Amino acid sequence: MIQEIKKYAKPKSFPDSDTYKGISVEHVIRLSEQFEVPGKEIEIAALEAEIVPERYARNMKSYTLDDQVVLLKSTVSVVGLGGLGGGVTEILARSGVGTLLLMDGDSFEDHNLNRQFLSRQSLLLTSKAEAALQRVREINSSIAVRHFGTFLTKDNGADMIEGSDVAVDCLDSLHTRTILEKLTKSLNIPMVSAAVAGGSGHVTTIFPEDPGLKLIYGEQVDPSLKGAEASLGCLPQAVTLLSSLECSEVLKILLKKGNLARNKLIVVDLLDNTFDVLQLA
């Protein structure tokens, strides 16, 4: 396989004139069909031979070849495929996270169109999980996707998120977030959690041994408690920014690089342009 990959590798240059060997999307797809393996396997083999899959070329000044291999070998579950989940799915797929587990039992409604990038007029009343699967296939056919058209519960959740390196909380209810947190703690999976109301929101990263959501929402979350979003809604510029911040945390966890918002809350308020990192514990 590596001989075939090398045959297709072409000299390329970055915008700063540094040169590298690259392999095109078209050739990755061709080799994946020829060897009957997922595209990511071709890409991993290429990177290990210092050949850059062209689709990741603009990552490579920030990530090493090994970093990109780590991402391609990683599994992330995205729980909730609304505003946050749509943005997170998009960014992680383009980043080349090798396996995405996507879950949401909901279908698109008119009032999703203001912010949910996976929603389209033509997809109203259809499954969010199905739309996410199709979107990822269109963006990056190299990576593997498992999609679940069901809502996360304490009974079905472990089966869906097991094996993840990170779980991303993109849910829209306070109570379900606490269910996901319990599952991630019991399965020893780090979790990144964001929440939005109007033009403000917050993000945090929770490792299994961290106190986690109780520092934000208190010890007990009443299942009927509605957050401020019930009266403020969710603005697309806020929800998309928060989904970017979640991905930034996920990628740092996977690559073991940078500072994480563990026991910290990144708080954003777009109305008065404030961005604070607050100490939770």
Place this chain on the structure above:
Amino acid sequence: MNASAKIQLKLYATLRKFLPDDCDELDIEPGSSVSDILKQLGIPDNEAKLIFIDGKKGAIDTILKGGERLGVFPPVGGG
């Protein structure tokens, strides 16, 4: 205890409507608790879920002496 003191107040999301005009230099009685200040502004205790004082998590009964930055968040869960 009689000298007045000032704090900087920031209220997020649904609590923003309670924000007084002088929020950057809000007069408080030194020794007031967060709860006292929220009461003065008409904010129900159960809506003030997350309290930050000078960038660190505080509590409803934390006592302020003046000069602090107080931030208050309601529960937020949208996505």
